[in-house]
Amino acid sequence: MTGLMAYVGARLEVVDPLGIIHVSELVKDFRRPKRIKGALGGLRTLVTRESVIKRAVDGIDFTVDEGEFLGYLGPNGAGKSTTIKMMTGILQPTSGKIEVAGIVPWRERQRNALNIGVVFGQKSQLWWDLPLRESLQIIGKLYAIDPARHRANVDWFVELLDLDPFFDTPVRQLSLGQRVRGDLAAAMLPEPRILFLDEPTIGLDVVAKERIRGFLSALNREAGTTVVLTTHDLDDVERLCRRIILIDGGKVTYDGDVESLKSRFVQQRRLVVKLAAGVEWRGVGIPGVAESIGDEAVELAFDPAEIQVSELITAVLADHQLTDVAIVEPELENVVHRIYASAGMA
Amino acid sequence: MTTEPRDFGREPAGRLIPWWRSYLVLLGAAWRSQFQYRANLFIMILSGVAWQGVGFAFIWVVVAKFGTIGGWSLSEIAFIYGIRLTAHGLFVVVSGRIFVLDTVIQEGEFDRYLVRPAGALAQLWNRQFYLPHLGDLLSGLVILIAAATEIPADWNVLTVGFLLLAVLSGGMIEGALQVIAASFAFRTMNTRQIRGMMDDIFSNFGGYPITIFPIAIRLILTFVIPLAFVAFFPSAVLTGRSGGLYVPEWLALMSPLAGPLLVLLAREVWRSQLKHYKSSGS
Amino acid sequence: MSGSALTVRQRLAAYAGLAKIQISAQTIYRSNYLVSLLGLLFKVYLLKEVWVAAYPHSRATMGHGQQISLSAQIAYSTLASVQYFVFNPWTLSGIPERVRNGQVAVDLARPVRYTAQMTFGQAGVMIAGLPFVIVALPFAILVGGAEAPASAGAGLGYAVSLVPAFLITLLTGSIVGITAFWTLETDGTSIIYRMVAQFFAGALVPLWFMPGWLETLASWLPFQATTYTPIAIYMGKSGSVVSTIGLQCVWVVVLWLILRLLAVRALRRVALQGG
Numbered sequence: 001m002t003g004l005m006a007y008v009g010a011r012l013e014v015v016d017p018l019g020i021i022h023v024s025e026l027v028k029d030f031r032r033p034k035r036i037k038g039a040l041g042g043l044r045t046l047v048t049r050e051s052v053i054k055r056a057v058d059g060i061d062f063t064v065d066e067g068e069f070l071g072y073l074g075p076n077g078a079g080k081s082t083t084i085k086m087m088t089g090i091l092q093p094t095s096g097k098i099e100v101a102g103i104v105p106w107r108e109r110q111r112n113a114l115n116i117g118v119v120f121g122q123k124s125q126l127w128w129d130l131p132l133r134e135s136l137q138i139i140g141k142l143y144a145i146d147p148a149r150h151r152a153n154v155d156w157f158v159e160l161l162d163l164d165p166f167f168d169t170p171v172r173q174l175s176l177g178q179r180v181r182g183d184l185a186a187a188m189l190p191e192p193r194i195l196f197l198d199e200p201t202i203g204l205d206v207v208a209k210e211r212i213r214g215f216l217s218a219l220n221r222e223a224g225t226t227v228v229l230t231t232h233d234l235d236d237v238e239r240l241c242r243r244i245i246l247i248d249g250g251k252v253t254y255d256g257d258v259e260s261l262k263s264r265f266v267q268q269r270r271l272v273v274k275l276a277a278g279v280e281w282r283g284v285g286i287p288g289v290a291e292s293i294g295d296e297a298v299e300l301a302f303d304p305a306e307i308q309v310s311e312l313i314t315a316v317l318a319d320h321q322l323t324d325v326a327i328v329e330p331e332l333e334n335v336v337h338r339i340y341a342s343a344g345m346a
Numbered sequence: 347m348t349t350e351p352r353d354f355g356r357e358p359a360g361r362l363i364p365w366w367r368s369y370l371v372l373l374g375a376a377w378r379s380q381f382q383y384r385a386n387l388f389i390m391i392l393s394g395v396a397w398q399g400v401g402f403a404f405i406w407v408v409v410a411k412f413g414t415i416g417g418w419s420l421s422e423i424a425f426i427y428g429i430r431l432t433a434h435g436l437f438v439v440v441s442g443r444i445f446v447l448d449t450v451i452q453e454g455e456f457d458r459y460l461v462r463p464a465g466a467l468a469q470l471w472n473r474q475f476y477l478p479h480l481g482d483l484l485s486g487l488v489i490l491i492a493a494a495t496e497i498p499a500d501w502n503v504l505t506v507g508f509l510l511l512a513v514l515s516g517g518m519i520e521g522a523l524q525v526i527a528a529s530f531a532f533r534t535m536n537t538r539q540i541r542g543m544m545d546d547i548f549s550n551f552g553g554y555p556i557t558i559f560p561i562a563i564r565l566i567l568t569f570v571i572p573l574a575f576v577a578f579f580p581s582a583v584l585t586g587r588s589g590g591l592y593v594p595e596w597l598a599l600m601s602p603l604a605g606p607l608l609v610l611l612a613r614e615v616w617r618s619q620l621k622h623y624k625s626s627g628s
Numbered sequence: 629m630s631g632s633a634l635t636v637r638q639r640l641a642a643y644a645g646l647a648k649i650q651i652s653a654q655t656i657y658r659s660n661y662l663v664s665l666l667g668l669l670f671k672v673y674l675l676k677e678v679w680v681a682a683y684p685h686s687r688a689t690m691g692h693g694q695q696i697s698l699s700a701q702i703a704y705s706t707l708a709s710v711q712y713f714v715f716n717p718w719t720l721s722g723i724p725e726r727v728r729n730g731q732v733a734v735d736l737a738r739p740v741r742y743t744a745q746m747t748f749g750q751a752g753v754m755i756a757g758l759p760f761v762i763v764a765l766p767f768a769i770l771v772g773g774a775e776a777p778a779s780a781g782a783g784l785g786y787a788v789s790l791v792p793a794f795l796i797t798l799l800t801g802s803i804v805g806i807t808a809f810w811t812l813e814t815d816g817t818s819i820i821y822r823m824v825a826q827f828f829a830g831a832l833v834p835l836w837f838m839p840g841w842l843e844t845l846a847s848w849l850p851f852q853a854t855t856y857t858p859i860a861i862y863m864g865k866s867g868s869v870v871s872t873i874g875l876q877c878v879w880v881v882v883l884w885l886i887l888r889l890l891a892v893r894a895l896r897r898v899a900l901q902g903g
Contacts, residue, residue: 143360190360
């Protein structure tokens, strides 16, 4: 609790010379005109002055160093998409400062676009009716990429993302996972220094997720790209991010590495076992394991720091016939919720 | 096959290119996308011709019966109609389906235009190449060229130059007004109604000698919605009627300037309204 | 696939339901409807001014061997524009999309004839527009013009002839819609149909002012029976009212047969190719 409070509200007084992204006292208000319904409602909405103000981002500060892999997390409506949209030049801040690779994004949107790659998981930036190959060619021309660099990048991406099987298929016919892989290649083709990702693995199967994580990790490690990742998938964060920033209510509530966050807030794992027909639950008899017996399955909560998973499973199997066993990792939503609860904010 | 990992270093591979080059790249992409479905190419273009041709067929039948409309012969009205339609054709061919801007904003698609090193409007315009627009331009050119050879105009470098500039300016007038109206979509307004209405006024009234309307309507179509500058004033100048208009002659002679001026205005309005973009959805 | 398993009453209820779905779908686009009404008023006004400018000093002009006064011509074009607008709402049937995305299979599984579904769906679209037209009619008369029917009989004949006119519009629209089974195409064909139909219906210029050969062509096409014929009856310029309406009814039968023929082939095509 005290450790957390040290992070909350921390301000960077000195600008880090290594930083590639500087955000300070960033605020974004949304002013929405009160809508008037009915005939010519649009016109009357324009004329009236009434409006409602909502503060989506409320004084955020942080610096991201070149080469970092940052998880930018928070519950829905916390202001994370709004921050990303300000860093990418889509939105103009209400107040505060923002600098991405030395450029103020909203002021020099197109120059900023050269330095950043953006992938929104649910929205493709590819040309829907054209094959992926052609989309990449168009991007090459739009960014005036030197042909040799273009070719080398495409070759590397085709191998790393396994684009070959669908490289000549129109994008509209691709599966979601294939399409996201295509979008990643398109975003990284101009060798941007920073890659922004918004829910890149949402709705994907395990294999597709793995491939994308492998790509992002290689990109960060080999090519030196700075990555800012927004996701609800805790696995993404665990596998990739060395640092995470949590925000809620438009404010930073945690800024630090993943390990300390996990050890502090995510102590328990749950083992869910399904008993074979006719088998009765007799208990495992290990201290520190909380049992809860349901109709279909039994849930065992334990602390992996004290009890080994293998030990627990062996103990269960000794006395029971099972049809299924699963280890349930806590959802990021739960983690986030618990953090807010302990910080007295929920 | 194994490929060498790449080190991207600190210099991105992309650089900014002039606006017209990015426009052409995007146009090429939109064009190739459209031709993925080539089956209905002919029908689509023909539908553009049919759409625009019916308005002209009406004029033709009326003039065939009565000789003139408001003192203008068939070829002279065809000349007005042809200028207006060619100008419209140029605008729609260049701008694709700008009519979809409201939807593009509502569905969050506009976000992606802002993270590319190219103008947002150029990307919107090249979102889709809509084939019937080629039919608009085609019918406009056919009517204009046929009419130009029929009317008793003295064609020389000066008059042909004036005609070309007038057609370009006419396309700019319509385009600028549509962009200005569309800009207010950034304030989460529904602009489709007002743009549809403007399109209606242009296509209904644009091809006629504006002097057939009462003076109040004429003034509206000159100073509120500057439709008269698209085709009527240039035609009046080229058919030797600019002396007896309801406006001073110099104003009619200046009509090729109206388009560029409105385009400058539209650019300012678009930029100022773009700041209000809220990026709905998440 | 025919609806023989249903009683007449059930079938009528089904038709009404199909029409109702379209009506509620249309009212969602209310504001768009208002704009297209403004478009109608612009058109009415434009046509009036064009006729005023074309008519030589407001004198009557010969057409079809009869005197057509300027005010009669303006009344014609006002009524024709409004009537065409009511009968031809912007949304044609959604058949092409439904064929493309396979939803047509759902339509075919319904225990009501497919052609009836199409026709009544389209009728729903038209009915949804009626309230707007009632509001717009006084304005249309204001910016255009109107005249009373030539006689009580002409007024009655007009009302009666609207029924086959409406049916012919539905049938020609459905015939164009059903070609989607072959072309899989949406926009192009329907725009071409709309424009050609509008012109030959006499919605812009009455047949009596068309050059001889064009008038002959128009009178051999079904479109004139949707707009020109009823209004010519209204103004007492159609010749025998009974035989004119009889001719309309012949068109209804002919078009219905063509639609059935096409529908049978279209459905066989779906059955063979699975949509």
